[in-house]
Amino acid sequence: MAAQFDINELHWLLDIVQSIDVGVVVTDRDYRVEVWNSFMENHSGRSATEVAQKTLFELFPEIDQAWFTHKVETAVMLGTRAFTIWEQRPNLVRFKSYQPITGLADEMYQNVTILPLRSTNGATDHVCLIIYDVTGVAVNKRQLESANAQLRELALRDGLTGLLNRRHWEQCVEHEFARHMRYETPVSLVIFDIDHFKAVNDTYGHQTGDEVIREVARVTRSMARETDYAGRYGGEEFVVLLPDTDLNGARQFAERLRLAISKLRVEHQDRPLQFTVSLGVACLDTKMSNHAELIERADKALYRSKESGRNQTTVFQDE
């Protein structure tokens, strides 16, 4: 049965195109606008009459012309649709975002379908762009990604100090150990512990104890390099792994840290409280079979610092 052309249907279709909540633009092969629906009028602030015969590139200078024409020409040549998605390009044309949830998006995120239009004579003389506002989806996804990134970061850090937590820090040491074995670069470890910390807690209370731990962590972070790994190893025990640092460099770092911490003051009932740390230093060598040996050596050196009167640095020496 031959399809009968019904003028009513054409009107309905036009009504539908006008009222749907997606942008519909038809251009000729020179990108001059011929159809511009009300979505486009509302978001661009320009009426269909105003834009008629203007090129897309005059109307939207933000469109990357070389990229866009290549995409359209390929679609026309193959006779297939082409798409742009917001994950690759947030939008094709710059429209303000009016969605209430989108405090995070000033501009509309868009997915766009490019549809070559074939005339009755078989030639593709026109191209239709269908522009979908996907701001809601995009913003939700971005929020979720950022929340996940924050969660991942939190899972690596110690809650009280913001330093790396023990589990993650040990993973970093394992990684550095493997790197050292391969490239034989020097790697050192400084491990330290607040002196008589039990007495701090017992005398001044747990909250002041926590504040002391936070202050020690703050100074440690500020003195370590970006590439160092500063972690909280236990209650009042800290570790800093120093890649590309030999034993001598690590000893100097440990001494600077010890002095800086001894100068800290934490207020307790308007009185300044002072405290010190004892430190142990060791460095990796290729004879070690695993990273735990490095920690053991530094720990032994720390123990000697404690034994010899605290507030000092001991470097592990092979016996």
Ligand SMILES: Nc1nc2c(ncn2[C@@H]2O[C@H](COP(=O)(O)OP(=O)(O)OP(=O)(O)O)[C@@H](O)[C@H]2O)c(=O)[nH]1
């Ligand atoms: N406030 C506070 N105290 C903690 C935390 N974690 C561990 N501690 C306390 O740290 C103290 C550690 O004491 P000890 O291991 O006996 O060592 P110390 O008193 O520092 O003595 P030395 O290390 O020998 O100088 C204990 O009283 C723990 O309860 C924490 O997160 N906050």
